[in-house]
Each structure stands twice: as structure tokens, then as C-alpha cells.
Amino acid sequence: MPLLVVLLYIFLVVVAIQALFYLGVYTKFVFSKDKQSDHNSLPVSVIICAKNEAENLKTFLPSICEQDYPNFEIVLINDDSTDDTLDVIEAFANQYSNIKIVNVKNIEAFWGNKKYALTLGIKAAKNEYLLFTDADCKPMSSHWISEMCSHFTKEKSVVLGYGGYSKIKNSFLNKLIRYETLVTAVNYFSFALSGMPYMGVGRNLAYTKAEFFNANGFINHIKVRSGDDDLFVNQVATAKNTACTFSENSFTTSLPKKTYKAWYLQKRRHVSTAQHYKPLHKFLLALLYISNLLFWVLAVVLFVAQIKWQIILGAFVLRLSLQYLILGMASKKLKESDLILIFPLLEFFLIIIQLTIFINNILSKPKHWK
Structure with a gap:
């Protein structure tokens, strides 16, 4: 032939x-519809890990502090920053009483490991329900916490959300970044809704403390430099315990990389975790x-x-x-x-x-x- x-x-x-x-x-x-439960006032800890994010915190943290939600704290983790991140966090803590500061100093065994800093933040959180985002993320709505946490039920302990990137006019790189983000989201939402959840993004992700400690935290992949979001979800998420939310009020938006080199290096770190997924x-x-x-x-x-x-x-x-x-x-x-x-x-x-x-x-x- x-x-x-x-x-x-x-x-x-x-x-x-x-x-x-x-x-x-x-x-x-x-063709799926966003389903919500009636549990929209659960006590929630919003966790943000920041490393050299002073300027981003000044810009984006107010949109989280001013969320329309009756019962939440914000756990701000300063991951051994060398800029003014800690000073900015302390200034916000003086202004908002629901902010808790976790100041992390690197130790040799976990040098440069975000998972170590996040673990300390999770342990410090007072609430069972945890909602994660990044220092350069902005909720698209003042109802972001409510939308994400309304999907927690007795059965659902992991909630996957969408974290997009802001638009830059006349930038092909920006369109490429947003296209990759779109395709990734369609994949993890579709697989989760098909009963095979395999990842989530730390820009917009929620799960319970119980899930974290039952899995012994990040210990199974603590030496993998990235994957605090997708590898953890890959480990604990199942068809029964995972919910998806994709209403516009549940979205977050982040600052995209502005150079091909910066984006390329970011994607290298993200892609390297896929080899640790389930077969x-x-x-x-x-x-x-x-x-x-x-x-x-x-x-x-x-x-x-x-x-x-x-x-x-x-x-x-x-x-x-x-x-x-x-x-x-x-x-x-x-x-x-x-x-x-x-x-x-x-x-x-x-x-x-x-x-x-x-x-x-x-x-x-x-x-x-x-």
C-alpha cells in the first residue's frame, strides 16, 4: 500500500x-448549566500566596476585601518576598479586620517551594472552606466568593472555577495566551463534567480543609516545583466530590504576560506537571x-x-x-x-x-x- x-x-x-x-x-x-446550591453563606477563608507582589496587591486586593459576602477571612501569605509585599499586606491588615498574615521564611528543605508557603497558610486558616486565587487576580464580580462557594455541598468538596486573562488590544500574544487558557478550561470543565476531573487552576479554585489534610496536603508531589493546583486536584478530585462553576460572576481575571519569553517560561513550569497526572x-x-x-x-x-x-x-x-x-x-x-x-x-x-x-x-x- x-x-x-x-x-x-x-x-x-x-x-x-x-x-x-x-x-x-x-x-x-x-450544553451544561451552572448549578448552585443554597449554601451561600458558609464561612470561607480566601487564601492568596504572594511572592514579590507588592504592586499587584495594591491594585487587586481591594476587589477581594470588598466582596459582598457575610463571613470570610483573607489569609495573605508573604512567601519570603524581597520587595515591599509584607509592608503592603500589613497596611491592608490595618484597614481590614478580616485579614490574617502568614509571613513565611524559606527553609533549606523547601527553598523556593510555593507548596510549603501554601501549607502554612492553609493551616493558619480558621475556616473549613478554602478559596484560592493569586495576587495578580481580580474577581469579575463582588459576588465571586458567593458564586464559588455556593457549589459546596455535603458531597461536593472541590470546586473548579475559571481564571481568565485581561485583554490587550492589537496583541497576538495576548490572544494566544487567552486561547490557550480557553482550551485548557474547556478541557478541565468538560472532563470534570464527564466524571473525570483532572485539574484546576490556582487562580480560581476552592476545596475543603478536610480534602487537603485527608490527602496529606501536597506531600505526594512536594518536590515538584509547580502543581499546587492541578496536581492536588488530580490527586483528590473524583466524579462525586467535584463541582464546576462557570457563571460570569464566578470568573477571575489576571494580568497576562507581555513577552513571549515570559509566557514561554511560565508554560514550561505548568506543562512539566502533566507527567505526574494519573495514567x-x-x-x-x-x-x-x-x-x-x-x-x-x-x-x-x-x-x-x-x-x-x-x-x-x-x-x-x-x-x-x-x-x-x-x-x-x-x-x-x-x-x-x-x-x-x-x-x-x-x-x-x-x-x-x-x-x-x-x-x-x-x-x-x-x-x-x-
Whole structure:
């Protein structure tokens, strides 16, 4: 059998795999409705770990301090900062009585490890329900705490939220960052709603103290430099204990990186944690990425070779149509609809960058979280 014919069959299988993901998995998120419980006044501890974040805290912390919620404390963790972070935290604590300060000094065994600082913050929190975000994050609503925590029930002890990035006009990098964030969110929401939760993002994540201590905290991956959010969720989340919230009032938005180098280094740290996921999750995510990569590579090869071009064109259009339709509806749900027109271009660039990151992470390990 000629090689090009073999590649044609592989291409058709790849398109079929992609169709299964779009129609069998992503539709779980696209057609789901945000469900809330009546438990909207649970005592909550909002936990923020800050390392050299003085300016961001000045900008974004007021939006958390002024949340419309009757019973919450804010645990501010100063992770051995070398700037004025501690001074800023102390100034806010003087202004707001519900702020608790945890001042962390690094020790040799856990030098540069965010998980160590977070563990001290969690232990200091007085409430059972914990809500996490970052120092450069801003809730999209004064009802953020209420929206996130309304999903806690007797059965649901892990709540996954959406943490987007602010928009920058006329910036392709910004669109690429937001596209990657969109796709990641659609993946973890869709898998969770399919009964296979595998990650969450620390910019907008909630779980109970009981879940944390029952899992012995971060001990199983304490030596992994990142993953305080996704690896912990991968460890403890199940179909029964995990809830998703994607109402606009539950969103947070963060400052995106402004240079390709800074974003690339950030993604290297994030991607390095995936090798520690559960085997099924690693298999499905690898299948998804490989099918994405092969779709574009084989499409180019087969179009150039002009073999059975009608079949290739039909399969190509089918897959792009599914992307525009399903991912387009998801992007509207997560308020990222300005990306829709250039989905294929963004996907193509993202696949190349992810491949480069994968190769680089094999050759050298990424550095500490800050």
C-alpha cells in the first residue's frame, strides 16, 4: 500500500478522534448549566500566596476585601518576598479586620517551594472552606466568593472555577495566551463534567480543609516545583466530590504576560506537571494533543500531494466546523468570543509552542515558581 494512502487513512482516523472529543467530551461543558446550591453563606477563608507582589496587591486586593459576602477571612501569605509585599499586606491588615498574615521564611528543605508557603497558610486558616486565587487576580464580580462557594455541598468538596486573562488590544500574544487558557478550561470543565476531573487552576479554585489534610496536603508531589493546583486536584478530585462553576460572576481575571519569553517560561513550569497526572488522564491528554498535531501535519502533506483531495478537504472542513461550532459556543460561555475568527491560526501556533516546550522540558527542568 502506497505511503500516501496510509497517511490518508491515518488522517481520517485522526479526524474521527477529534470529532469524538468535540462531540463526546466538549459538549458536556457547552450544553451544561451552572448549578448552585443554597449554601451561600458558609464561612470561607480566601487564601492568596504572594511572592514579590507588592504592586499587584495594591491594585487587586481591594476587589477581594470588598466582596459582598457575610463571613470570610483573607489569609495573605508573604512567601519570603524581597520587595515591599509584607509592608503592603500589613497596611491592608490595618484597614481590614478580616485579614490574617502568614509571613513565611524559606527553609533549606523547601527553598523556593510555593507548596510549603501554601501549607502554612492553609493551616493558619480558621475556616473549613478554602478559596484560592493569586495576587495578580481580580474577581469579575463582588459576588465571586458567593458564586464559588455556593457549589459546596455535603458531597461536593472541590470546586473548579475559571481564571481568565485581561485583554490587550492589537496583541497576538495576548490572544494566544487567552486561547490557550480557553482550551485548557474547556478541557478541565468538560472532563470534570464527564466524571473525570483532572485539574484546576490556582487562580480560581476552592476545596475543603478536610480534602487537603485527608490527602496529606501536597506531600505526594512536594518536590515538584509547580502543581499546587492541578496536581492536588488530580490527586483528590473524583466524579462525586467535584463541582464546576462557570457563571460570569464566578470568573477571575489576571494580568497576562507581555513577552513571549515570559509566557514561554511560565508554560514550561505548568506543562512539566502533566507527567505526574494519573495514567488515564495522561493517555487522554496525550491522545488529544497528538491528534491535534497530526491533523495539521497530515493535512498539509496530503493537500500538497493532492491525493484524494476531495476526501481530505471534506474531513478538514468537518473538523474545522466542529471547532468553530463547539469551541465557539464554549468561548461565548467564557466571554472569549473575540478569538473565534482566528481559532485555526491560534491553534496552529499553540501546537508548535507546546511541542517546543515538551522537547525543552525533556532537555532541562524549569525553574522555581518565582
